[in-house]
Amino acid sequence: QKEVEQDPGPLSVPEGAIVSLNCTYSNSAFQYFMWYRQYSRKGPELLMYTYSSGNKEDGRFTAQVDKSSKYISLFIRDSQPSDSATYLCAMSDDDYKLSFGAGTTVTVRA
């Protein structure tokens, strides 16, 4: 069993729809949770960062962390074609090493 599980998709939605992404994990020591966006053949770009449980909102993006269920989510409201990318969840305990999910490929259709 992988330490971080993420459905690879692909996920295709119409423009303006809500995109819902999630990851599950097995290591209860994780307390730092991140979402990265990666365009084709580019490096990952940090979208959202959350410490411990709770919700965080930044513009059209909302990240949720439920440590009791070992489940994290990312929601993208009013999705745009420019949001088409691969979304990677990542998490860490105290030792600065990130564990990534496999990434979900999202396509927003105009």
Next chain:
Amino acid sequence: DAGVTQSPTHLIKTRGQQVTLRCSPKSGHDTVSWYQQALGQGPQFIFQYYEEEERQRGNFPDRFSGHQYPNYSSELNVNALLLGDSALYLCASSSWGGLLIGELFFGEGSRLTVL
């Protein structure tokens, strides 16, 4: 302000050869981590350098080694290349302890193809 820069962007090697990849961290950062991203997979942690020492290491064989220079730039060396080493190699920089506030920035990566 330049971000994380990596070189070369693409390279092709044959099995058994050796390769060196280079990374310059974002200005103000002193910690460099390396990740390997196989096609269709998430990045896998190789190792991390701070103060010119390897601080953390992932589950990679000794064929993977690194170095950090006094100016904080870093190299990743891979010896005796295998076909399975074909991947995008990502460098990430931060300040020591910067992950605590989510401050980890990635470069564009070096795409290695082993034939």
